[in-house]
Amino acid sequence: xxxxxxxxxxxxxxxxxxxxxxxxxxxxxxxxxxxxxxxxxxxxxxxxxxxxxxxxxxxxxxxxxxxxxxxxxxxxxxxxxxxxxxxxxxxxxxxxxxxxxxxxxxxxxxxxxxxxxxxxxxxxxxxxxxxxxxxxxxxxxxxxxxxxxxxxxxxxxxxxxxxxxxxxxxxxxxxxxxxxxxxxxxxxxxxxxxxxxxxxxxxxxxxxxxxxxxxxxxxxxxxxxxxxxxxxxxxxxxxxxxxxxxxxxxxxxxxxxxxxxxxxxxxxxxxxxxxxxxxxxxxxxxxxxxxxxxxxxxxxxxxxxxxxxxxxxxxxxxxxxxxxxxxxxxxxxxxxxxxxxxxxxxxxxxxxxxxxxxxxxxxxxxxxxxxxxxxxxxxxxxxxxxxxxxxxxxxxxxxxxxxxxxxxxxxxxxxxxxxxxxxxxxxxxxxxxxxxxxxxxxxxxxxxxxxxxxxxxxxxxxxxxxxxxxxxxxxxxxxxxxxxxxxxxxxxxxxxxxxxxxxxxxxxxxxxxxxxxxxxxxxxxxxxxxxxxxxxxxxxxxxxxxxxxxxxxx
Amino acid sequence: xxxxxxxxxxxxxxxxxxxxxxxxxxxxxxxxxxxxxxxxxxxxxxxxxxxxxxxxxxxxxxxxxxxxxxxxxxxxxxxxxxxxxxxxxxxxxxxxxxxxxxxxxxxxxxxxxxxxxxxxxxxxxxxxxxxxxxxxxxxxxxxxxxxxxxxxxxxxxxxxxxxxxxxxxxxxxxxxxxxxxxxxxxxxxxxxxxxxxxxxxxxxxxxxxxxxxxxxxxxxxxxxxxxxxxxxxxxxxxxxxxxxxxxxxxxxx
Numbered sequence: 001x002x003x004x005x006x007x008x009x010x011x012x013x014x015x016x017x018x019x020x021x022x023x024x025x026x027x028x029x030x031x032x033x034x035x036x037x038x039x040x041x042x043x044x045x046x047x048x049x050x051x052x053x054x055x056x057x058x059x060x061x062x063x064x065x066x067x068x069x070x071x072x073x074x075x076x077x078x079x080x081x082x083x084x085x086x087x088x089x090x091x092x093x094x095x096x097x098x099x100x101x102x103x104x105x106x107x108x109x110x111x112x113x114x115x116x117x118x119x120x121x122x123x124x125x126x127x128x129x130x131x132x133x134x135x136x137x138x139x140x141x142x143x144x145x146x147x148x149x150x151x152x153x154x155x156x157x158x159x160x161x162x163x164x165x166x167x168x169x170x171x172x173x174x175x176x177x178x179x180x181x182x183x184x185x186x187x188x189x190x191x192x193x194x195x196x197x198x199x200x201x202x203x204x205x206x207x208x209x210x211x212x213x214x215x216x217x218x219x220x221x222x223x224x225x226x227x228x229x230x231x232x233x234x235x236x237x238x239x240x241x242x243x244x245x246x247x248x249x250x251x252x253x254x255x256x257x258x259x260x261x262x263x264x265x266x267x268x269x270x271x272x273x274x275x276x277x278x279x280x281x282x283x284x285x286x287x288x289x290x291x292x293x294x295x296x297x298x299x300x301x302x303x304x305x306x307x308x309x310x311x312x313x314x315x316x317x318x319x320x321x322x323x324x325x326x327x328x329x330x331x332x333x334x335x336x337x338x339x340x341x342x343x344x345x346x347x348x349x350x351x352x353x354x355x356x357x358x359x360x361x362x363x364x365x366x367x368x369x370x371x372x373x374x375x376x377x378x379x380x381x382x383x384x385x386x387x388x389x390x391x392x393x394x395x396x397x398x399x400x401x402x403x404x405x406x407x408x409x410x411x412x413x414x415x416x417x418x419x420x421x422x423x424x425x426x427x428x429x430x431x432x433x434x435x436x437x438x439x440x441x442x443x444x445x446x447x448x449x450x451x452x453x454x455x456x457x458x459x460x461x462x463x464x465x466x467x468x469x470x471x472x473x474x475x476x477x478x479x480x481x482x483x484x485x486x487x488x489x490x491x492x493x494x495x496x497x498x499x500x501x502x503x504x505x506x507x508x509x510x511x512x513x514x515x516x517x518x519x520x521x522x523x524x525x526x527x528x529x530x531x532x533x534x535x536x537x538x539x540x541x542x543x544x545x546x547x548x549x550x551x552x553x554x
Numbered sequence: 555x556x557x558x559x560x561x562x563x564x565x566x567x568x569x570x571x572x573x574x575x576x577x578x579x580x581x582x583x584x585x586x587x588x589x590x591x592x593x594x595x596x597x598x599x600x601x602x603x604x605x606x607x608x609x610x611x612x613x614x615x616x617x618x619x620x621x622x623x624x625x626x627x628x629x630x631x632x633x634x635x636x637x638x639x640x641x642x643x644x645x646x647x648x649x650x651x652x653x654x655x656x657x658x659x660x661x662x663x664x665x666x667x668x669x670x671x672x673x674x675x676x677x678x679x680x681x682x683x684x685x686x687x688x689x690x691x692x693x694x695x696x697x698x699x700x701x702x703x704x705x706x707x708x709x710x711x712x713x714x715x716x717x718x719x720x721x722x723x724x725x726x727x728x729x730x731x732x733x734x735x736x737x738x739x740x741x742x743x744x745x746x747x748x749x750x751x752x753x754x755x756x757x758x759x760x761x762x763x764x765x766x767x768x769x770x771x772x773x774x775x776x777x778x779x780x781x782x783x784x785x786x787x788x789x790x791x792x793x794x795x796x797x798x799x800x801x802x803x804x805x806x807x
Contacts, residue, residue: 440651447645449637450667
């Protein structure tokens with residue numbers, strides 16, 4: 001006894017080689033597990049996070065031949081006190097427009113706001129028929145452009161304001177001096193982007209395999225304040241930068257400085273001061289490496305080489321309008337409300353069909369069927385079906401429901417196909433859940449004199465509900481994300497399904513079409529985000545439900 | 555004679571496939587008495603208990619010959635209604651196994667499957683059954699709470715109440731206290747003593763003291779054979795069979 005105590009004392013607090021080995025092995029195993037779990041979770045978060053971020057915020061770079069910003073007042077050289085404001089109805093979700101868009105809207109080239117503000121609203125043009133009409137035409141229209149035939153001419157600025165206020169999709173122009181009447185009206189002035197940057201043609205040509213594709217607003221600012229001296233610094237040819245500017249008292253110079261430069265900045269190292277567009281065009285044509293700015297229309301008229309200017313547009317991609325509005329124009333504009341509803345409708349119908357059938361099949365297989373060879377084959381069959389690619393189900397659904405049974409492409413065919421697709425998942429999960437109900441529950445129910453059917457329906461299935469629900473969620477997840485099986489069977493009509501037979505587009509199919517047809521990546525991501533959110537919501541709600549039921553299970 | 559003997563077992567043989575689990579059992583179970591079945595593990599006492607309300611029917615490949623008469627009626631006769639039989643002969647299992655429902659629904663389960671829908675009547679049955687199982691004071695405020703939230707001892711008494719709710723005449727108990735602590739066990743033993751006034755109880759137990767304390771009659775099983783049966787005092791103090799004495803005095807088993 002004493003000896004034992006002694007030996008314990010001697011070795012008790014020193015790590016034996018064996019313990020050390022075991023500890024090392026355990027530590028490395030733990031590390032390996034940690035790394036594996038970390039990689040998995042990290043990847044998951046990355047994917048979901050990326051989709052959510054891109055879904056909520058669109059961050060796109062668009063190139064136009066005008067500066068990234070504009071000013072509200074359209075100025076006319078020589079008529080300094082007669083600026084023009086372009087106003088639109090408040091419903092139009094815009095802050096600014098390019099001069100090109102203004103031209104297209106007033107000339108009737110664009111008759112819908114879809115292409116500009118992504119709203120499916122018809123354009124209604126109001127023009128002031130008085131003193132500033134000529135000035136407007138001169139500043140905005142190119143040579144042969146004219147007001148659209150549908151233009152409503154008003155006699156005064158106040159009439160234009162009133163019309164634009166009262167008309168959805170209304171656009172008009174007024175004199176700057178009437179700006180005060182905009183207060184309290186439902187019309188708002190837009191910034192008009194109309195200053196272009198033009199260069200000597202040589203700069204845009206490739207040299208040494210390099211070519212200047214575009215400039216950013218920031219780069220243009222740095223060129224004119226003298227930060228850059230040579231085009232090679234901007235990825236262009238090895239030419240000195242020669243800026244030409246209009247004189248300090250010109251309206252365009254003021255506007256240019258106001259847009260690009262901070263208050264304490266000044267234009268530096270000017271190579272040439274010009275007085276007219278003609279002069280500017282000649283200077284640009286004659287001098288390699290020269291750069292200048294002019295109103296877009298003038299630049300075109302004097303055939304200057306206009307540079308593409310990149311603008312980064314960061315805005316809310318997924319807003320209330322996207323969820324609440326109906327899709328229009330192939331999903332290019334509007335929202336996805338009807339598609340969300342179609343999807344929910346499909347989920348509901350699928351659950352209604354697949355839930356009871358799946359649970360019934362599982363009950364039969366576990367409680368009633370004899371556990372023999374046939375049952376084994378059946379079970380193997382269900383497992384195999386669960387692994388069959390969905391496109392096969394789509395093809396099968398197409399042949400059986402759409403062609404042979406002649407139900408047609410629509411909600412019903414799609415739902416039936418999806419039901420077939422997710423049944424194996426539901427059956428498997430329900431089987432497992434039912435099997436995991438303790439045998440003693442069945443015994444005590446039977447011992448109380450309950451029949452087998454009563455035992456199954458009143459004890460076994462209720463006790464298995466949480467497990468069955470989990471299976472249903474898994475199945476719904478698969479159904480919501482399903483594209484291939486639905487493409488041929490449910491169709492792609494993005495209007496709200498009117499009945500069981502009408503073609504209905506669901507979110508996953510919408511996403512597929514948006515990307516496949518190159519309609520809009522931004523909208524595809526927003527749709528994907530909604531898809532993820534719906535799945536999250538369903539999971540969350542079911543967890544709550546299961547939690548509530550599980551409380552009965554102790 | 556039939557008034558005294560609730561159940562009469564005559565030459566009962568029981569087979570699991572080729573294995574004979576019970577051999578030529580003859581036994582009378584007396585009315586309003588507690589009959590204890592004792593014996594080492596695997597001796598056939600639980601199998602015997604389950605033949606009494608035909609719970610062995612659930613196992614594939616069992617064979618039975620001989621007779622079990624319940625109030626003179628052969629329960630293995632083809633015409634016997636198993637549902638009615640189990641109503642008359644209830645069973646409490648080794649481990650407390652309430653259903654995953656509320657306390658109330660657990661008790662009301664039996665009456666409900668037998669067709670009682672009247673809310674008032676169910677309330678009455680539930681209260682009466684729980685009171686009989688000496689559980690009323692502990693659960694009267696939590697009838698709507700999950701039964702699985704009760705303690706082990708309470709759960710077992712709930713299971714007894716659940717059986718009583720069907721109004722059986724015989725209650726079979728398969729080691730009802732083996733999963734419980736001494737205090738809960740004591741409560742259930744007291745309960746059994748009260749219950750025997752109205753019910754006939756057959757209990758399987760591994761606990762010699764328990765058999766001695768509560769039972770009126772004891773039957774000793776060994777290897778599928780009932781070696782000895784008789785008044786508990788006799789079995790415990792004057793066993794006729796040497797092996798019974800060995801077992802009771804703890805020399806094997």
